[in-house]
Amino acid sequence: MDYFAQQLINGLTLGSIYGLIAIGYTMVYGIVGMINFAHGEVFMIGAFIALIAVLSLFALGVTAVPLALLLALVIAMALTGLWGWAIERLAYRPLRNSFRLAPLITAIGMSIALQTFVALTQGARSKPLPPVIRGGFTLSEGNGFAVSLSYMQILIIVTTVVVMAAFSYLINSTSLGRAQRACEQDRKMAALCGVNVDRTISLTFVIGAALAAVAGLMFLAYYGVIDFFVGFVAGIKAFTAAVLGGIGSLPGAMLGGLLIGLIEVFWAGYFTAQYKDVAAFSILAIVLIFMPSGLLGRPEVEKV
């Protein structure tokens, strides 16, 4: 039981990170119908910006860790959002009315370009961040096994909950969110209602990138090391999460993220760590056989 509880905590932490990245995939798919394969790299760039920001803030004498992290979070969200905006503007918008595969191919190209760019400018070696938050609670002890919940884990889960709550409010209850959903459901009608569709699509990329930056900072702080390649695996996992939850569905992306995180951690904990990815992808395959539109996705057919 103690072991189970520990894996649950670890799984939720990892799942939170996946979920935040998955939202970017699902939002972009919902509004422009493409899989933004460069989104994993946006997450990686977010992590790098966060790392540079944290180290610069420390160097500038901001030694209070919570303050430094908060500032780094804001900086990373803003700058990564800018990257998301630029990527859409440069690589996807010119191809919007092109054939369906064109933006997909460009996205893969963009992903390679971003990886290479970071490898060249930041170096290919992995970059460490000394542990910034140490310690935690020991929830129970006995039978030679202690269940611990680190401050870092609490921070990640709480941040995710707060960010998700703010994000849900934005999408469900503000006119900006309504415009976003309108473009997703009927772009032409949204324009007829006076919505600037291009700007709304840009904004979707910015929001997705900002959430990926939150995930990037948490990944950096949790694992303490990043390199130019971290976006690839995390991106594939988050994409899997988005598909598992039902691509296009925002709650689905979060649910999918948590599930992929839990599956991975439990598999590694009870079976073998080497096969944890196989487990996650197998569950995806099984779910898609029985529920082709994912757990919370809507079926393709719609009443007209």
Place this chain on the structure above:
Amino acid sequence: MKPLLTVRGVETYYGAIRALKGVDIDVFEGEIVTMIGSNGAGKTTLMNTVCGDPRARSGRIVFDGRDITAMPTHEIMRLSIAQSPEGRRIFPRMTVYENLLMGALLGPGDDASIKEDLATVFGLFPVLERRQGQRGGTLSGGEQQMLAIGRALMGRPKLLLLDEPSLGLAPLIVRQIFSVIRDLNRTQGLTVFLVEQNAFHALKLAHRGYVMVNGQITMSGPAAELLARDDIKAAYLEGGVHA
């Protein structure tokens, strides 16, 4: 009367196909103008060209004194044109209430006027008030049409564009919708441009009418005169002065 919408020599293409072949129309303030014609004549294309999508390849469109020929759709609409489009295009996964709020983007936008406009729309179509919290996609055809018109009215438009509001609806509902439009025109001076295949109802409602055939205007004049013409009766009212 002041001209609100002026269309001159407009040509619109779909690829190599010339869908509009030099169309001229005028809509004056306070008028209901209808465009009748058979399926595929180019009526909807004209309405969409006014809204900037597809764009006119040649010709000129002026609304309220401004040349809108080259403007992007959302900017044209913000000059206070609202469209209730062909097929209604209700946002299917938004509630009725949210659909109405989408229409309010063209209006003044403050809470008080939104509340006031909601009350007006609910007064015109009480069924929408009862269905407020329901998703748009679950409404019946008639309710969706009322919602599409209600959404357009939320923007307090100077010009209301209505595309085939009678399509696929029961006669009773068509009559209800048309009487709402007539009342809005009479009491508030709302200017309406109506595209219809249901020529009889449209000409009964409108002040003036145009007949479109194959992307060209072939006849125009006061609606009552058009309605009385034998060639129109033969071409568009055949099989039914469905009174």
